[in-house]
Amino acid sequence: MTINDSKGSPQAALCYFCVLPFQNSQPLSAPTEILKKYWGYSSFRPQQAEIIDSILAGQDTLALLPTGGGKSVCYQVPAMVMKGMCLVVSPLIALMKDQVERLNDIGIPATCLVSGMHYNDVVRTLQEAANGSYKLLYVSPERLKSELFRDYLVEFDLSLLAVDEAHCISQWGHDFRPAYLEIAAVREVHPRVPVLALTASATARVGDDIAASLKMKQPAMFRSSFARPNIFYRVLHTDDKTNVLLRNIGDECSIVYCRSRILTEKLGQYLTHEGAGATVYHAGLTRERREEAQAAWMDDKSPVMVATTAFGMGIDKAGVRKVIHYDAPEHLEAYYQEAGRAGRDGKPSDALTMYYGGDIARLQASTELQYPPESYLRQVYQAVADYLQVPITASPDRYFPFDLHEFCNRFRLRPAEAMPALKLLERQGLWTLTESVYHPATVQFIADRRTLDSLSLSHPQLAYLTVGLLRMYNGIFHYPVSVREAAVARQLRMNKDEVVTLLGRLHDMELLLYNRPTDGPQLFFHHYRVDSRFLHINMKRINELKLHHQQRVDAMVRFLENETECRERLLLQYFDEQVTTNCGHCDVCAAKTTPRQSANKLKTDLQTRLPPAGRVSLFEVCGWYPPTITDTVINTLRLMADEGVVRIQQGFVEWVG
Numbered sequence: 001m002t003i004n005d006s007k008g009s010p011q012a013a014l015c016y017f018c019v020l021p022f023q024n025s026q027p028l029s030a031p032t033e034i035l036k037k038y039w040g041y042s043s044f045r046p047q048q049a050e051i052i053d054s055i056l057a058g059q060d061t062l063a064l065l066p067t068g069g070g071k072s073v074c075y076q077v078p079a080m081v082m083k084g085m086c087l088v089v090s091p092l093i094a095l096m097k098d099q100v101e102r103l104n105d106i107g108i109p110a111t112c113l114v115s116g117m118h119y120n121d122v123v124r125t126l127q128e129a130a131n132g133s134y135k136l137l138y139v140s141p142e143r144l145k146s147e148l149f150r151d152y153l154v155e156f157d158l159s160l161l162a163v164d165e166a167h168c169i170s171q172w173g174h175d176f177r178p179a180y181l182e183i184a185a186v187r188e189v190h191p192r193v194p195v196l197a198l199t200a201s202a203t204a205r206v207g208d209d210i211a212a213s214l215k216m217k218q219p220a221m222f223r224s225s226f227a228r229p230n231i232f233y234r235v236l237h238t239d240d241k242t243n244v245l246l247r248n249i250g251d252e253c254s255i256v257y258c259r260s261r262i263l264t265e266k267l268g269q270y271l272t273h274e275g276a277g278a279t280v281y282h283a284g285l286t287r288e289r290r291e292e293a294q295a296a297w298m299d300d301k302s303p304v305m306v307a308t309t310a311f312g313m314g315i316d317k318a319g320v321r322k323v324i325h326y327d328a329p330e331h332l333e334a335y336y337q338e339a340g341r342a343g344r345d346g347k348p349s350d351a352l353t354m355y356y357g358g359d360i361a362r363l364q365a366s367t368e369l370q371y372p373p374e375s376y377l378r379q380v381y382q383a384v385a386d387y388l389q390v391p392i393t394a395s396p397d398r399y400f401p402f403d404l405h406e407f408c409n410r411f412r413l414r415p416a417e418a419m420p421a422l423k424l425l426e427r428q429g430l431w432t433l434t435e436s437v438y439h440p441a442t443v444q445f446i447a448d449r450r451t452l453d454s455l456s457l458s459h460p461q462l463a464y465l466t467v468g469l470l471r472m473y474n475g476i477f478h479y480p481v482s483v484r485e486a487a488v489a490r491q492l493r494m495n496k497d498e499v500v501t502l503l504g505r506l507h508d509m510e511l512l513l514y515n516r517p518t519d520g521p522q523l524f525f526h527h528y529r530v531d532s533r534f535l536h537i538n539m540k541r542i543n544e545l546k547l548h549h550q551q552r553v554d555a556m557v558r559f560l561e562n563e564t565e566c567r568e569r570l571l572l573q574y575f576d577e578q579v580t581t582n583c584g585h586c587d588v589c590a591a592k593t594t595p596r597q598s599a600n601k602l603k604t605d606l607q608t609r610l611p612p613a614g615r616v617s618l619f620e621v622c623g624w625y626p627p628t629i630t631d632t633v634i635n636t637l638r639l640m641a642d643e644g645v646v647r648i649q650q651g652f653v654e655w656v657g
Contacts (some may be wrong), residue, residue: 067340084159112138
């Protein structure tokens, strides 16, 4: 954490265990003054000032701002104006950590609670928050269910409840997360605290659902235009995606989205082999590899990020010049959010989507795949219970390691069919699936003190470890305590592997409960397990969602196959924004305004543009013309090469004459 000195420069807090309540030497009240002091800007972006004024008036507020529209400032500035602390609910650990680091760097005390934190660190953070040490506290929606958090929630002096990625609370949204429904419980504890809900992609129906689910009271609604005039939208039907990708990627900062982890790996290797400087990101990588890939891309060491949709949310990088969808997105909400990660600095950028017949067939088949029959849902539920060895009436609220492929192999299920069923049952509130969560080791003694004392005679090595644990961790007799085996080993001057072995022996002797650390996909079991035959499944609701999904698929297919209507108009109309003019910056508009150039005319034009000496990159040559005729340009250059007029080597064009 950091605090401000009298000049406003960040200074490190002096005491690790004691964080002083935040104070300003000169209290600020005007939002513009705070914006200037901490962020260095003299004015707000469109809609930001109005949203902040609404919050300061105590009004529940719903803000629909496009990607890159500055959503975080809308709650960070009011947090500095109002007395108390702003509680921010956010779905991504990386996003929370990034926000906290930035706030601390500019002298605003903020912190977050994330999975994997030591129990004592969580308690200390909650105590400091209750004592007024922070202006912003970031938590995941799952944290709201914790009894420990709820105990401290009553003590918080809350000024504002901010809900980021608020579309996750709506079953009609594209990324529904049941844990978001827990947010309404915060309002029961702090009914007078205003709520700010923020999202970048939501239809009017989703917006209404957000307001209802958060129990907003006559909310003020702000909606910025979803138009992005600096992005050139392109859709290309092609059976040769790999070569099209290579021709379009260049050496600029780019994101390439793929549907599968395997494909990201293959494309990453291919682009690297071709000199494109690519790195790969998907949920199947270890946490360390994901962090390394993201850091390399953020630092421009690898300009091209090849990723699944697990990458991107909360990534604040302004200079992304290209977003390329190698596979057609599932729906327009995802497409708009992902394509919108290009050009956040306002400079011209490109959003290219490639598709072929197989993509259309996949989309059209997705409805039946995503919404299987009730009998299959019961089969999957029973398989999960057997896989995790959860007996009937077993207590809820437990994490289990969950490997989808091992699960499917054991019960002879197809992953492409099982995963949607798991997600639907998650929507029913039965469990929460996470791609990768780190949980440290936990230890709790279950033997009495006399039994532990007797170890000194029979097992002196075990007794030494036992005494060390009792000295290092309070409460270890009463509840599972997070421990770091490496820290225990250092403290007791032992080898880490030796500590792990001895803890395993104590566990086998039923003297303590030792849960080893996990870092991988997890399933959090929410409910008391029942017989699958008697499981209540709301099929009426599921069928409504199925119909809604089909409507979204139809909209995506229309967008891909469209050759006559302005693409941005289609997007804006989908998000209930009525426009009557064409954008002029999509492939459909360009095809109408740019006359098709004949081969001879294009050949003459190239002869005048190509320098008489030296080489020009093929990418630069294609950039001289509208993207809609890129293939024509390349074919003309190949014809000129066959005639001996130019030479094409290693991605460069050289005039021969």
